[in-house]
Amino acid sequence: MSSYANLPAPSPEQGLNRYLQEIRKFPMLEPEEEYMLAKSWVDHEDSAAAHKLVTSHLRLAAKIAMGYRGYGLPQAEVISEANVGLMQAVKKFDPEKGFRLATYAMWWIRASIQEYVLRSWSMVKLGTTSAQKKLFFNLRKAKARIGALEDGDLRPENVARIANDLGVTEDEVISMNRRMSGGDASLNAMVGSEDDSATQWQDWLEDEDADQAGDYEKRDEMQQRLALMEEAMSVLNDRERDILTQRRLQESAVTLEDLSGVYNVSRERIRQIEVRAFEKLQKKMRELAREQGMLATA
Numbered sequence: 001m002s003s004y005a006n007l008p009a010p011s012p013e014q015g016l017n018r019y020l021q022e023i024r025k026f027p028m029l030e031p032e033e034e035y036m037l038a039k040s041w042v043d044h045e046d047s048a049a050a051h052k053l054v055t056s057h058l059r060l061a062a063k064i065a066m067g068y069r070g071y072g073l074p075q076a077e078v079i080s081e082a083n084v085g086l087m088q089a090v091k092k093f094d095p096e097k098g099f100r101l102a103t104y105a106m107w108w109i110r111a112s113i114q115e116y117v118l119r120s121w122s123m124v125k126l127g128t129t130s131a132q133k134k135l136f137f138n139l140r141k142a143k144a145r146i147g148a149l150e151d152g153d154l155r156p157e158n159v160a161r162i163a164n165d166l167g168v169t170e171d172e173v174i175s176m177n178r179r180m181s182g183g184d185a186s187l188n189a190m191v192g193s194e195d196d197s198a199t200q201w202q203d204w205l206e207d208e209d210a211d212q213a214g215d216y217e218k219r220d221e222m223q224q225r226l227a228l229m230e231e232a233m234s235v236l237n238d239r240e241r242d243i244l245t246q247r248r249l250q251e252s253a254v255t256l257e258d259l260s261g262v263y264n265v266s267r268e269r270i271r272q273i274e275v276r277a278f279e280k281l282q283k284k285m286r287e288l289a290r291e292q293g294m295l296a297t298a
Contacts, residue, residue: 008058009080016075023058031100038095053090053101054083060102061086064109073120078113085112097230098249135168135176142166143177153177232284239263240277247274 008022029037029052040049061082068078089105118136142165148158154177163170233241243263246254256267263270 008055016079019076019079020062023055023062026055026058029053029056034101035095038090038093038101041090042094050090053093054087057086057090057102057105058083060105061109064106065113068113068117073117078116081112081116082109085109088112094230096245098245135166135172138166139173139176228285228288229281231288232281235280235284236277240273240280243270243273244277244281248278 008019034053034056037046037049037053040046041053062079065075065079065082069075085108086105089101089108092108093101093104095101114137139162142162143154143158146158146161148154153174154162159170159173163173166173236244243259246259247256256270259270260267
């Protein structure tokens with residue numbers, strides 16, 4: 001996307017406050033304007049339209065990035081990774097699906113940040129499984145729930161409980177706990193001076209506003225479901241697709257009365273078309289899911 005170079009870029013020299021002030025200058029978009037800009041990008045690869053879509057959502061990217069400030073990584077780099085995710089979202093966004101860009105983009109933004117976090121921590125490699133990534137993001141929270149935040153190895157019963165809760169092996173829990181208690185980059189390192197009421201910076205790991213591991217899994221599931229839905233939509237005719245989208249796939253559903261005026265049929269007929277289209281879509285999605293091994297065959 002050629003507009004990338006023209007984006008405001010956070011940097012240590014610039015300062016975070018100055019960057020946040022700069023991106024506030026870009027106005028938020030009304031739904032209609034967002035739709036037209038997205039159509040212009042999809043249909044004509046209008047880079048100016050894409051640039052406006054990106055800049056209007058920089059505040060969203062920065063807000064999500066701030067939730068990851070506890071991982072000891074340069075905040076400017078985390079925000080930059082969030083912006084990369086945002087640009088990918090704009091590039092792949094389809095306004096005809098009825099979703100707002102912000103709803104779609106947050107999954108790409110969080111995924112981009114999380115991959116950066118995992119790349120940056122030598123204790124967790126990109127080749128690890130989804131369950132191990134979940135363990136990395138949730139171990140301290142799981143220990144807190146059972147009152148096991150003391151240093152050193154966990155008790156066998158606590159290891160077993162955490163392994164069961166997070167869907168990993170007991171050996172993986174033991175190994176990750178030892179790494180997060182020392183090793184490559186100790187999470188027990190102190191933050192601040194004695195005068196600043198210094199704490200271990202693992203205390204900053206938990207994000208009160210987001211469940212990173214949950215978001216990671218939800219993002220994967222959401223992408224699968226969106227892909228399935230997009231393919232399944234092919235079983236609907238134009239009228240069914242439009243009515244279903246406007247009734248069930250938008251933030252604010254269009255009324256039966258309004259649609260009855262558009263199609264010159266009764267409200268009850270619109271309702272029937274909506275229900276029938278939804279049933280057809282569900283059936284097709286189940287068939288596709290079974291074909292792709294996402295559902296067990298009965």
